[in-house]
Amino acid sequence: MMPAAAFAHAIFAPTFLTGARMPYTLWSRGRMLGESDLGFVQVWENVKFGWFHPSPVGEKFIRVLTGTGPALMTLHKMMRDPVRVVARGVEAEPDADSPRDIRQTLEYADLASMVDELESLQLELRDPDGKVVAVQHMGVDDTHWKLSLVPKKIRRKLDRMYRPEPWEPESAPLPRYQLQIHLRDVPGRRLQVPGLDD
Secondary structure: OOOOOHHHHHOOOOOHHHOOOOEEEEEOOOEEEEOOOOOOOOOEEEEEEEEEOOHHHHHHHHHHHOOHHHHHHHHHHHOOHHHEEEEEEOOOOOOOOOHHHHHHOOOHHHHHHHHHHHHOOOOEEEEEOOEEEEEEEEEEEEEHHHHHHHHHHHHHHHHHOOOOOOOOOOOOOOOOOOEEEEEEEOOEEOOOOOOOOO
16 A cells, blocks of 8 residues: 555655646747646536646746735725725726826836736646636745735644644645636536535
8 A cells, every 4th residue: 555645755746857748838929837636625616726736947036826815815904904994995996907106106106016027927828738728817826925815823723723643644744835816717506516515
């Protein structure tokens, strides 16, 4: 019987290390940035998720691929700051994506720069046959950053809950990144998921 760590590595190891074939690859201007099987349970017909394994080239661009989430969170905190709301008010500007005082901050400039960098990569997703998949939106998430948003008390509780028993072998760590895609021209219907919808 295969040990748990070896089993997990066999499942999650990227294909450029194992030689196995994953169904989807992420490209930028002719460079493969990484791959994913998009194998998480699919709940919505137009949305797919899976572990993302960056290639050596993709590792160089990972800050750009994952940067918009933290930048958006910083801006969100600024906009919800009660002192800002009291001091500035929340007047709406119909043609603006954000209030004027927010648009004048370094944090807003950082987000705009991140979005520009991401768009300049001209990302495309390809299926196993190399055909480009029509995608409305795709994003790479850093699970380490997402876990940092969970309060420490809850993180400690989760660590205790999922810690292996003394007689169980240590399992291999899960990959750090996830890829999510929203397919274009596919209805957003909820799918029947065995075990969830029974």
